[in-house]
Each structure stands twice: as structure tokens, then as C-alpha cells.
Amino acid sequence: MRADPAVECPNADVDRAVTSRDATILVGAVDDVVVASVMAGHDGHRGWIYYLAVSPERQGRGHGREMMAEAELWLTARGAPKVQLMVREGNETAAAFYTALGYERQDVTVLGKWLTPSPEAE
Template sequence: MDPETLIFSTIAESDIPEIIALWKLCGLIRPWNDPDRDINMALSTASSTILAARKNSTAEIISSVMVGYDGHRGYVYYVCVHPDEQSKGYGRKVMQAATTWLLEQGVWKLQLLVRGSNLGVVEFYKSIGFDQSDCVLLEKWIDPDDPRKL
């Protein structure tokens, strides 16, 4: 079934509480990731943004994606669709919106991370054309105030 048309826009400062509430509802918040800080950083540079989707311009936000590039590859984070609106094709739509945004910036490859605790979602990404990479992701908190120790 063709999903209802969504209106995508870059979030405004006034949307931030609604976006954070949506992320919480979708299980995307972790104690060591401060969502306010993540949002402010994404909105502070031209190389990243957060797109929100509504069914009409005054309706509540039902989906969002943080999208950006690092000078080489494009990435998405905090991909979500409101639980009441899942399985209607909106996840595919929000990923299309992120892809379009990246293409407009001249980016030609999109990568993303899936938490080990959320591997079920890999099938979603495969169904919209992503391949599983054989790369290993290494990470290090370079801020001396590692938030996982606080």
C-alpha cells in the first residue's frame, strides 16, 4: 500500500522536545548519549541536519532522522518512526529523505550503525537496499569525561 505523503522539514529549535520524546518512545536514547547535545551539534554545522516528517504542516512529528557527512561518507543516526505509524512505509520514506539530502550535498555513499541489541532492524535496512558490511567498528570516547563512567 502506498504510504500517505509526508512533509519533511529540518527541525526548528521549538521541535526539540517533541523529537526527544519521539526518540524515547522509539527506544533510541542511551544514558551516555545526551540527546540535547547530539541535536545541538547536528544543527550547528552545514554538514549535518535533522529531518522531521509530519502528515501535514501542523501535525505531530511521526518520524525523524539525523543525517550528515564527515567529509567522506554520509551517515544517519536516530532513524525512527512513531510506534503507532510503523510498518506503513514511512521508514523507507524517511531514509529516502535522508538520501536525497546527502545527494544534494554531493555525498555518494551512505553508511549506518546498528546496535548489537537491535539486530532485528538489519532486515529493514536490507529491504531498502543496504548491504551488510564486513567492516569492524572500533570506538573510543576521546572526551576525558567519558559519560559512561559518570
């Protein structure tokens, strides 16, 4: 069993996103230095956002808001009527950030199941 599935395979997640027509990774740069990135994808029903991150020394300058606006534009252009995202329990900074951007807590429970063997089983 995987101890913490969401953080186990970021490299594989990135590989899948950059080779899919339904997903992308947006990168924000200042003076040619990467300072932020975000993954967005459209599952045919809704848009999803993952892995938003701003360099620690660049946080609090609006880059996170900019990255989210670009991700939302990307999803809107692909017909997604709604965007959703998941925030890890305890990440109060992220929750407050998304609330400031107009995101609302949804009354749902997220369930997951692996469809491929776990790394420990290989």
C-alpha cells in the same frame, strides 16, 4: 567508563547536528503531528545516518522508507557517494528494514574512542 556510549548523549548529539552545516535532522509529520525523524551527516568522505525512528503506532506504513529516501537525497545533494549506518547488535527489525531498502552488511569492525571526558569522570 561509559556503559553504553551510543545511547548516553542523544540531546548533545541533536544539539551538534542542528548547529552543524554538515548535519541535519529531518522530521516527518502527518497532520502536523511528528511521526518520524532521522539524523544525517556528511563527514567529508561519506554520508552517515543515525537515530532513525518512527512512532510505534505509525510503523509499517512506509514512513521509515520515506525518511531514509529524504536523508539519502540530503546526503546526495552534498556530494556523498555512499551512505553508511550502524545497527545495534540484536536489533533484527532494523537490520531487516535496512536490508529491504537495499543496504548491505559490510565486512568491517567499528572501533570507537572518546575524545571528551566521560560523564562519570566529570
